[in-house]
Amino acid sequence: SALPKVNLESTTNVKATGVDLETYLSAGVDNDPATWQRVSIPLTAFQPFGSFSLSIFKDVNFSQKLADNVQHTMWIDNIRIIAKVAFVDSSAPQIPARVVTRSGDRSIVLHWNRNLQSNLSGFNIYRASSRSGPYAKVSTSLTVSPGFVDFDVTNDQARWYYVRSVTSQGESASSDTVAVSAKAFADDNEFLDYLEATAFDYFWYEANPLNGLIRDRSQAAAPSSVAAVGFGLTAYGIGVEREWITRAEAAHRTLTTLRTLWNLPQGTAVSDVTGYKGWYYHFLDMGTGFRTWDSELSSIDTGLLMAGVLYVREFFTGSDSVETTIRGLADSLFNRVDWNWMRNNQMSLTMGWFPTSGFINARWIGYNEAMVLNIIAIGATTNPVPPQVWNSWTSGYGWFFNNWLSNYFVAFAPLFGHQYSHCWVDFRNIADSYMRSKGIDYFENSRRATIAQRNYCMDNPGMFTGYSGNVWGLTACDGPPPNNYAARGTQFNDDGTIAPTAAGGSIPFAPEICIPTLRYMYNTYRTQLWTPYGFRDAFNLTKNWWGPDEIGIDEGPILLMAENYRTQSVWRTFMKSGIIQQGLQRAGFTFTTDVADAAILPGSIELAQNYPNPFNPSTTISYELPSQNLVLLKVFDLLGREVATLVHEMKAAGRHQVHFDAANLPSGTYFYRLQAADHVQTRHMVLVR
Numbered sequence: 001s002a003l004p005k006v007n008l009e010s011t012t013n014v015k016a017t018g019v020d021l022e023t024y025l026s027a028g029v030d031n032d033p034a035t036w037q038r039v040s041i042p043l044t045a046f047q048p049f050g051s052f053s054l055s056i057f058k059d060v061n062f063s064q065k066l067a068d069n070v071q072h073t074m075w076i077d078n079i080r081i082i083a084k085v086a087f088v089d090s091s092a093p094q095i096p097a098r099v100v101t102r103s104g105d106r107s108i109v110l111h112w113n114r115n116l117q118s119n120l121s122g123f124n125i126y127r128a129s130s131r132s133g134p135y136a137k138v139s140t141s142l143t144v145s146p147g148f149v150d151f152d153v154t155n156d157q158a159r160w161y162y163v164r165s166v167t168s169q170g171e172s173a174s175s176d177t178v179a180v181s182a183k184a185f186a187d188d189n190e191f192l193d194y195l196e197a198t199a200f201d202y203f204w205y206e207a208n209p210l211n212g213l214i215r216d217r218s219q220a221a222a223p224s225s226v227a228a229v230g231f232g233l234t235a236y237g238i239g240v241e242r243e244w245i246t247r248a249e250a251a252h253r254t255l256t257t258l259r260t261l262w263n264l265p266q267g268t269a270v271s272d273v274t275g276y277k278g279w280y281y282h283f284l285d286m287g288t289g290f291r292t293w294d295s296e297l298s299s300i301d302t303g304l305l306m307a308g309v310l311y312v313r314e315f316f317t318g319s320d321s322v323e324t325t326i327r328g329l330a331d332s333l334f335n336r337v338d339w340n341w342m343r344n345n346q347m348s349l350t351m352g353w354f355p356t357s358g359f360i361n362a363r364w365i366g367y368n369e370a371m372v373l374n375i376i377a378i379g380a381t382t383n384p385v386p387p388q389v390w391n392s393w394t395s396g397y398g399w400f401f402n403n404w405l406s407n408y409f410v411a412f413a414p415l416f417g418h419q420y421s422h423c424w425v426d427f428r429n430i431a432d433s434y435m436r437s438k439g440i441d442y443f444e445n446s447r448r449a450t451i452a453q454r455n456y457c458m459d460n461p462g463m464f465t466g467y468s469g470n471v472w473g474l475t476a477c478d479g480p481p482p483n484n485y486a487a488r489g490t491q492f493n494d495d496g497t498i499a500p501t502a503a504g505g506s507i508p509f510a511p512e513i514c515i516p517t518l519r520y521m522y523n524t525y526r527t528q529l530w531t532p533y534g535f536r537d538a539f540n541l542t543k544n545w546w547g548p549d550e551i552g553i554d555e556g557p558i559l560l561m562a563e564n565y566r567t568q569s570v571w572r573t574f575m576k577s578g579i580i581q582q583g584l585q586r587a588g589f590t591f592t593t594d595v596a597d598a599a600i601l602p603g604s605i606e607l608a609q610n611y612p613n614p615f616n617p618s619t620t621i622s623y624e625l626p627s628q629n630l631v632l633l634k635v636f637d638l639l640g641r642e643v644a645t646l647v648h649e650m651k652a653a654g655r656h657q658v659h660f661d662a663a664n665l666p667s668g669t670y671f672y673r674l675q676a677a678d679h680v681q682t683r684h685m686v687l688v689r
Contacts, residue, residue: 004062004074006041011058018063019210024116036077040091042118042287043081057081093172096123096146096163100244101180102201104194105523108150108182109532111201112163112175114209115146119168123148128160131177135162142166144220146205147532153182188515192562195504195518198534199559200239202550203232204253206533208286212257215286217549218533223283223292227301230308231556233257234424234570237315238563251322254312258329261305264289270355278337279353280305296352296360299342303373304553307424307574309333310376314576334579335382342377343385348392349377366396366609367410371421371442379583390587394434398609400622401657402448404455404490408438408655409448411611413489414475416557418446419505423560425580426571430589441592447509453502454513456490464496466541469513470520473502477538477554480545492612496542500535505557508565534558605629607674607681610660614686621646622657623674632675633658638668646672662687 005018024039060079064072094115102109110125122142126135127150138150153159158181162174185191206215208224214232216225236250264274272290275281279302282295313330316323342349344359349370351362364370374393377385400411412418421427427442435441440448457472476487477499486493503517521529528546529536537547537554560570574580608622621633633647643665646658662670667689673682 004064004072007061007063008057009059009061038091040118042116090169091117091119091167092169093117093120093165093167095172096165096175099161099163099175099178101161101178102194102197103180103182104191105184106151106153106155106182107526107530108153108159108180109198109201110148110150110161110163110178111205111532112146114205114207115165116210117165117167121166121168124164124166124171125150126162126164126174129157131160131179133160135160145218145532147201149530149532151527151530155182155184157181185519188519189566191519191522192515192566195534196238196242196559196562197244198532199555199562200235200242200244202533202552202555203228203235203559204239204245206552207232207253207257209253209256211260211287211289212253213260213284213286213289214552216283216553217537217551218531219549222286224286224289225283225301225552226280226298227282227304228552228556229257229261230301230305231423231552231560233308234311235556235559237311237573238559238569241567241569248322251316251318251326254316255322255326255329258309258312258326258333260289261333262329268355270294275302276353276355277341278302278333279342282352296354298352299349299364300351300370300373302337303370303376304420306334306337306376307372310577310579311424311570311574314573334380337380337383339377339380339383339385341383343389347386347388349373349385349389363392365392367394367398367412368417369420372425375421375425375580375583375587377583378586379579379581381579384586387586387588390432394432396609397434398611398622399438399606399624399655400608400611400620401655402452404459405448405452407448407452409440409445409452410438412449413492413612414487415450415453415473415489415502415506416475416487416553418449418509419557419561420553422446422508423505423557423564424570424574425584426564426568426575429592430584431592432588436590436592443509446506450506450510451513453490454510454517461491462494462496464494464542466498467496470517471498471541472517473498473500475499475502475505477501478547478549478551479538480540480543489612495540497538497540497545499538499554500529501537501554501558504535504554505561507561511565605674605676605679605681607672607683609683610672610685614688615662616688617663618659618661619685620657620659621672622655623676624655625651625653625676627653629676631656634673635660636671636673638670643670651676 003021006021007018019041021039024041094117096112099110099112122144124137125139125148127138128135158179160177160179162177164174165172203214213224214228215222216228236254239245240247240250266275267273268276274284274289276297279297281291282298282301283293285292309330313327316326344350348363348365350359352360374390378387378389397410399408401408431441453474454472457467458469460467474488474494478485479495479497483495488494488497500521503514507514529539531550533550537549537551539546564570604626606624610619610621612619631647631651634642635644637643646660667687669684669686671682671684
């Protein structure tokens with residue numbers, strides 16, 4: 001029978017989350033009831049205590065894992081709590097459990113359950129061309145993560161594999177043997193199957209199964225990113241629908257995650273807390289769940305986390321105790337967020353807060369990835385922010401004519417700003433007042449941004465190696481020095497670095513260009529770019545640089561948007577939320593009957609925000625005229641001194657843009673002012689050397 005759960009209780013009568021005993025047995029189950037077995041469990045496994053303190057320890061208790069109405073007896077010889085400095089884990093290496101396979105064109109991926117032994121060194125993978133062997137080690141060095149990709153395969157030829165774990169005590173016995181064949185993709189659907197499955201695997205295998213937290217990136221020492229947790233919670237629903245995991249497995253992992261988020265302490269302390277006022281720190285320790293890297297209390301990352309929380313609230317609709325508890329915890333987590341506090345007495349949300357210095361000065365005003373955050377905050381059932389927050393948000397929009405598209409759209413240089421909110425919110429055929437005035441919706445806006453960026457890369461003004469109609473995609477990603485991790489986009493920090501997630505996250509907007517791009521990258525650069533979790537974060541052909549990691553907020557958009565393109569399942573589930581429907585209504589969204597692809601005549605005089613901004617050394621300023629007018633457009637420094645006259649002439653009705661070159665000006669803030677008829681409008685821009 002299944003072994004019970006073990007739990008710790010403090011002197012304040014607070015219990016940690018129960019831990020499955022069988023998780024820490026070498027074979028995973030108690031196969032020999034006549035033999036004593038030592039079970040070593042790290043204290044960090046017990047949440048919400050994190051770094052466990054003996055000063056509040058009261059008792060150890062056990063509970064039956066499965067309610068089978070049968071009495072069970074477990075014999076215990078002794079229980080010891082040992083200081084880490086004095087403890088040497090000499091337990092036998094655990095046998096890797098539940099090896100699963102993924103197969104693609106000329107590649108095979110293996111995964112197995114995460115090993116939590118403290119003395120784990122890694123894994124060895126063995127392969128044979130027949131079940132009877134002989135088996136040879138195929139990994140040239142120990143594999144650290146619970147996954148492996150094999151490129152030394154031929155399509156339609158079966159290969160047999162088993163895995164062994166390696167600890168300070170040696171190598172384990174072999175896992176179950178699995179057989180699998182690589183296979184050519186018959187069509188785009190088979191490629192997308194492989195793409196989605198490997199992206200899903202990131203969230204399943206890079207999670208701590210004891211608390212549900214998910215790594216920011218695929219480094220062993222990486223912390224958890226709460227945004228990655230939001231994507232991961234959503235990934236579990238896709239995993240159920242695609243039958244990669246069972247509904248019970250998804251529910252168990254989801255419940256573990258929500259309990260961790262709910263039980264971990266919040267407060268104003270700089271350490272040993274997970275958040276404050278319902279908001280969460282950007283990065284959390286994978287073991288304790290506490291704030292790490294001195295990260296900010298992040299409004300956008302909490303927003304992406306809450307998108308995942310709202311998704312599971314709508315996905316797990318069952319009447320059993322597990323799914324009922326999931327919905328209750330989702331409500332509690334969401335309603336605990338003090339949305340108005342993050343406004344800091346203004347009509348927009350700040351980007352975050354530090355316990356040492358207070359609110360971050362930057363605010364969510366202007367188009368980017370925070371649309372979903374604003375919609376959630378406006379639609380909240382407890383402490384919703386005023387609908388006027390949406391007006392503040394759109395007041396920073398810039399409606400630009402794009403030379404590479406020969407059309408207009410609301411600009412944001414890196415593609416992630418056009419994708420993250422769309423992972424959950426179905427913006428097709430709905431529009432707020434701003435988009436209605438432009439004759440398009442946000443889905444069409446993202447489509448235009450995607451096509452424009454591809455056209456820019458095809459034009460390749462930076463003369464970077466490889467840029468083409470099948471090698472494009474600029475967004476936030478790692479890169480070679482000196483830029484390293486940076487937001488990249490059209491005419492913005494472009495250094496030749498391509499991120500596959502840029503095309504992957506835009507699949508629903510422009511499948512006709514995104515899917516061929518991803519297939520080309522796979523076919524051409526497979527051995528350098530493909531991993532057990534699908535595509536690496538980024539690559540740079542000019543510098544022959546290949547990113548070392550996979551990143552959660554890359555894998556999430558690839559998985560969610562590919563699934564939305566194929567089945568719309570994330571959209572359909574998420575849009576059932578009354579909170580989202582209320583947020584959209586309060587923000588002024590209404591259904592549209594058509595989206596105009598061509599530019600429409602402006603309804604009023606409008607001066608747009610320059611793009612890019614900040615800039616160095618040049619930028620573009622756009623403006624709109626509903627009728628012919630004499631236009632005067634000037635630039636001033638902070639002291640009010642005129643530094644340039646950009647336009648002083650009659651201009652026809654329509655949308656116009658002018659190029660401003662500040663090569664001879666010092667860094668700083670400048671103002672540009674538009675005068676037309678009786679209308680005067682001023683905006684500021686920042687020149688950064």
